[in-house]
Amino acid sequence: MDRRAFLFAASGLTAAALTPEAVYAAAANSAPDWLLATGDIEADLSPQPMTLIRGRAPEGLAGTLYRNGPAKFRRPGGNATHWFDGDGLMRSFRVQDGQARLAGRFVDTPKRRADTAAKAVITPGFGTRGLPGAHIGDNDDANAANTSVIAVGGELWALWEAGSPFVMDRESLATIGPKAFSPDLAHMPFTAHPRIEPTGRIWNLGQNGKQCIVWRIAPTGELEKAEVIELPRASYIHDFTATDRHLVIVLQPWIQDHFQLPYAASLTWRPELATQVLVLDKDDLTKRRVFELPAFFFFHLGDAWADKAGSIHFDACIDPDAGFAATGATAILTGQYTKGPPPRLVLISLGADGLATMTPSGGTGEFPRADARFAGSARRYTTHSDVRSEAKPLFQGVAVTDWQTQTTQRFDYGAHQAAEELLFTPRPGANEEFDGWLIGTTLNLKARATELHVFDARHVAHGPVASWRARAALPVGFHGAFVKAA
Amino acid sequence: MTRRSNNLTTALSIAALLMAQPIAALAQADAPSATTAEAPQTASLTLTFDGIKTPTGALMVALYDSQAGYESGKAARQEMIVVTGESATRTLQGLAPGTYAVKLFHDVNGDGRMNANPFGMPTEPYAFSNDAKGSMGPAKWDAASFTLQAGANAQTIHID
Incomplete structure (x- = not known):
């Protein structure tokens, strides 16, 4: 040892x-400096000002960046043993009148209450076995509410992937409770990666082996339709994508073939089965096509679109196998990391002729996001994390890839920074794709402080136009949502 | 973990475990036996149910007199108690002293079944004697069982 x-x-x-x-x-x-990225936060953060350290806030930028991510992993009687099993901490970064303020509040889940009372992480999770004393009556008893967040109908929904959204108050970040879309659909899984049409209509999945519920939710947050379909295989589904007319479900060969705790141990990497892509008609889920691609692992996809010829395109951040999800994300909680290449950014095309192809961007990437106004229709740009040394499990830069010119603009924050997801928000009055700003955070490992950065979306390589630094060092989070000031 | 497992869904089908006997039997079991004279060697059990959130439907209560019965769903007594408020009570008479356990669910919508979502997770409240908790299934006999002595016995169970 x-x-x-x-x-x-x-x-x-x-x-x-x-x-x-x-x-x-x-x-x-x-210990490596990046261990701070999975540190523990002991208490909620009351609203506090951030210090402007670079540039100034662009005229017209006002709103709140909500971000979710696990922030409490270790307890005296036993720790979470996977990055995805920490308690969700909802952060709000509010930009108003050139100033930025930070607040943070843990999602008040049955899991957090049970683990707090037991002084141990007793609740089983994605990669945490759990300890005696856990009482799991339904999925929401294990819900960490720690993966993503969306703003719906005046509410904030903290998302996990195997249980209900947890509703929170947008202002106070107080937890209201798990969302039941109807009494008979309580505790059904609702993934952390819904696809949202420009109208605000939400599509999402929830999975139980080969069974999959397809959710259609109105912009107000009310249930429009829910239908259970059967998948060709019980792949691990973290994310899916959609065009204006189709749902695109990528079925990677990490397949649940038995059940044991923790859940991740129930999945087997079966590269010989290749990757399947299931395409469903939004208006008739019985209309399906299946494409085949070589085996790859992924967490995240970009918004999809169809071209005039009927081919479907979307970006994906892919790995050769499920190693990081299965074991790497356990090791990093103790500062261990097996060197390996970062995920590659590729464009997947599903031809009208039934053939699927994969075109590398030539670069790396994670956390792909696009201009939400173009979700489901033809678009050019994807913003994503980029620049990673093989010696670290975390990215240190951000980028914008232009799929039309096949070029990528990058900005490297430096080796002392852990880069987090960027989100696009349009300039007031602008209608063109990516005419606006990218807003996102980093964890500065040297200053031991969380930072907020704003870029001009068309000139990300120029670096942030404004940066603020918080007093607190929050662990690296996963996904966010930017809500413009009313 | 409660996610995505067909196996687990089966394990969590508490509905099936609780409802191993037809609902008609429950309705019949509702017939009062309170007029039976209490012989000294018999026991009575007063069950109080607290914490009911939705004052509709009925509590479906099953009393088991053995571990085998508890695990196979063969109840010694079954009771249906109409819910009208935050708590409910029922006294069972003429029981033999011994070891027992209780399973119940709150049939909130009065459809006579313990409802579950499409993946088999219960969507109506349920509870066990001793307020014992299960994890990914019903509470174990060891946690839920209690001794009934000759004469009057009482137990309060929290539900919802």
Whole structure:
């Protein structure tokens, strides 16, 4: 056992007397700087000003960036053993009159209450086995509400992928509770990656092996329709995509072939089965086509569109296998990382002739996002995380890829930064795609502080036009939503 | 973990476990037996149900007198108690002293079934004696069972 492993093993035994800060201090000589990215937050953050450290806020930019992500992993009697199993902390970064303010509040879930009372992470999760004493009566008892957030009909929904959205108050970030779209659909899974049409209509999936519920939700948040379909295989589905007329469900060969705890151990990597892509007609889910691609693993896809010839295109961030999801995301909680290449950004095309192809962008990427006004229809631009050293599990830059010119603009924050997702918001009055700003966060590992950055979306390589720094160092989160000021 | 598992869905089909006997039997079991004279060697059990959130429908209560019965769903007694408020009570008479356990669910919509979502997760409240909790299935006999002594016994169960 090396020194770092010993320190962390020891911290597990005696953590009752140690604060995370003390553990980090003790481990500082050997722990990697990026371990801060999966640190623990002990309490909610009351609203606090951020300090402007670069440029100034663009005229016309006003609103709130909500971001969700796991932020409490370690408890005296036992830790979460996977990055995806920390308690969801909802962050709000409010930009108004050139100033930025940060607040944060944990989603008040049955899991967080049970784990807090037990002083141990007893609740089983994606990659955490759980401990005796957990009482799981339905999916929402295990819901970490830690993956994403969307703003719907005046509410904020904290999303996980295997349970209900948790409704929160937009202003106070107080948790209202799990959302039941109807009494008979309570506790059904609702993934963290709904696809939202420009009208505000929401499509989403929820999975139980080969069974899959297809949700259609009105812009107000009310249920329009829910239908259970059968999938060709029980692939792990974190994300799917959609055009204006079709749902596109990528079925990677990481397949649930039995059940055991933790859930991730129920999945087997079966590359010989290749990747299937299921295309469903939104108006008639019985109308389906299946395409085939070589085996790859993915978490995230970009919005899809169909061209005039009827071919469907979308971007994907792909890995050769499920290694990071299965084991890598466990190891990083203790500062361990097996060197490997970052995910590659590719464009997948599903031809009207039934053939599927994959075109590399030539670059890397994760957390792809686009201009939401063009969701489902032809578009050019994708923003994504970029620039990663093989020595670290986290990106340190951001980029915009132009699929029309096949070029990528990048900005490297530097090796001391952990880059998080960027979101696009249009300039007031502008109608063209990507005429506006990209807003997102980083964790500055050297300053030990979370930062908020705004870029001109057409000139991301120029660097942020404005940056603010918080007093707090929040662990790296996953996904967010930008809500313009009314 | 409660997600995505057909196996687990089966394991969580508490509805099936609770409802192993037809609902008609429950209705018949509702016939009062309170007039039976209490012989010294028999026991009575007063069950109080607290914490009811929705004052509609009925509580469907099953009493088991053995671990085998508890696990196979063969109830010694079944009761249907109409819900009109935040709590409800029922006294069972003429029981033999021994070890028992209770399973119940709140049939909120009065359709006579323990409702579940399309993936088999319960959508109506349920509970067990001793307020025992299950995890991904009903509470275990060891946690839910209690001793009934000759004479009057009482137990309060929280539901919802």
